[in-house]
Amino acid sequence: MRRLFRKSNDHKYESPSFICMPLRTHEQVIGVLNLSRKRDHKAFSKSDLKYLKSLLTHISLAVENATLLKEAKDATRKLQQAVGEQSLQLIEIQQQALQSMEISHQAQKIEAMGTLAGGIAHHFNNLLMGIQGRTSLMLMDIDPTHLFYEHLKGIEEQVVSAANLTKQLLGFARRGKYEVKSTDLNELMKKTSRMFGRTKKEITIHCKFQEDLWAAEIDREQIEQVMMNLYDNAWQAMPGSGELILETQNARLDQDFSKLFSVTEGNYVQISVADNGCGMDEATRQRIFEPFYTTKEMGRGIGLGLASTYGIIKNHDGFINVYSEKGAGTTFNLYLPASENRVSEKRGTTEDILKGNEMILLVDDEKLILEVGKQILDKLGYKVIVAKSGQEAIEIYKEEQEKIDIVILDMIMPDVDGRVVYERLKEINPAVKVLLSSGYSITGQAQEILDKGCNEFIQKPYNLKDLSLKLREILD
Structure with a gap:
């Protein structure tokens, strides 16, 4: 703080009515307060100076508080922005977690029902x-x-219809790749789509297929069933x-x-089926x-189409995402x-029943299958030895391997299952020929x-023609 007076011999201008006072915060000068008494030009008294010092202190505090308030507001705004961004991320993570839990719960419930359905289909x-x-x-x-x-x-046709029903059950049970x-x-x-379009003329079909589409390892018959199920579901909605x-x-x-759908990351083929229903x-x-859930009226479905679709796709290590x-x-x-x-190219088939005269070892724990199977093979001209358990089959093959040309082997047996029997037969004769048979399908243990x-x-259930063709494929 300095007072300036009129000019004297040292040429300084000094005046007791003019004063400069610095504004300080934390020992840092942030401004200067200039005061003068122009009316009476009287000098500032000691009480004036004391008052002005106090005033400057309050002004400095006010400026400091204003600065701090601005900084606090800026910090609060940045914090709110950061919290908002974090909240959005947390909401997104929570939604993903809930969706994942929902998918997991649905998968567990369907898995439990699938186990039951698979067992029923096998015995059926x-x-x-x-x-x-x-x-x-x-x-x-x-x-x-x-x-x-x-x-x-007519009975044979009904058996085929019933077998198709069990295929859907096995498909839902994720035991259905053949x-x-x-x-x-x-x-x-x-x-x-051509097959479907021929029977549903009222539906307009638009196709957009990617060129150079990757191949996929599938059971063609089952994926065709999946597509027909989805087409039919769309038709019902329109x-x-x-x-x-x-x-x-x-x-x-x-x-x-x-990860959201519990599958492995990598390359997939995506198929989309959309309707405007x-x-x-x-x-x-x-x-x-x-399974058996349907919104259709009586007589228009029993609720297995989409259930089997789900099981078949899951059994192919894929998944389904639905938006509606x-x-x-x-x-x-x-x-x-x-x-x-x-x-792979599709092979041609023949309508003929092919016969033979080789020796066959028929292995199954079901008495009915052994009786009927032996009679069918007899009709086809084969000589047949039957074994009603896995252990008996191993013992018979040890003794008669030179005579036996092929083994028809059931996969599921209570004493020794098909996998163990096959391994023992291979130890006895590495060149053994085996036709695997099961009420389940070619997946899991069978594969x-x-x-x-x-x-x-x-x-x-296989018919006489299918069995005759399989046997000649192996023996010839």
Whole structure:
């Protein structure tokens, strides 16, 4: 603080009525207060100076507080922005967690029901095997003009229908791959959409298939069933008329997306089936893959189509994502793992029943299967030895391996299962020929046995022609 006076001998201008006072905060000068008394030019008194010092202190504090308030507001704004961003991230993480829990819960529930459905289908197929076998035997011995011939053919057709039902059950139970081949899904989509379009003229089908689509390792018959199930579901949602949009594309799934659906990240083939039908609410969407759940009227479905679709895709190590809104249509997105293998060509089939005269060891723990199977093989001209358990089959083969040309081996047996029996037979004779048979399907344990060198697989219930063709494929 300095007072300046009028000019004196040292040439300084000094005045007791003019004063400069610095504004300080934390020993830092932030400004200067200039004061003068122009009216009376009186000098500032000591009490004036004391008052001005106090005033300056308050001004400095006010400036400091204002600065601090501004800084606090800026910090608060930045904090709110950061909290907002974190909150959005937390909400997104929470939504992903809830969605993942929902998917996991749904998968666990369907898995439990699938185990039950698979067991029922297995035993049901064994019963159908007895009906199919006896019907085939009667048809071989009866003239087509006989009164009962058409009835027997009708029974055979019903067995096929029942077997298709068990295939859907096995598909839902994720035990339903029968013959897996590297396949061009564009060709499969074209084939199935043409079949569907011929019977549903009121539906307009739009196709957008990616060129150079990756192949996929699939059971063609089952994926065709999946597509027909989805087409039929779309048709049911579009009474009168509507549009069906079919698309395929290559998809690379990252870790975050694949983790949400509990699959491995990597290359997938995506199939989309969309309709502009009535759509569904969230409660319905949550239940569409449950077996025997249906919103259709009586006589238009029993609720197994989408359940088996879910099981089949899961059994192919894929997954399904469904989007739907009430009144806005539905889109099913299917993802199947891509394959680097070349597309396999389909083999031609014959309608003839092929006979033989080789020796066959028939192994099964079901008495009915042994009785009917032996009679069928007898009709086909083969010589047959039966074994009613895995252990008995091993003992018979040790003694008769030179005479036995092929073994028909059941996969599920109570004492020694098919896998162990096959391994023991290979130890006895590395060149043994084996046709694996089961009421289940070519997946899991059956596939393991085939991978170890087992020749072929046949699904129960099989008819006389199918068995005759399988045997000649292996023996010839």
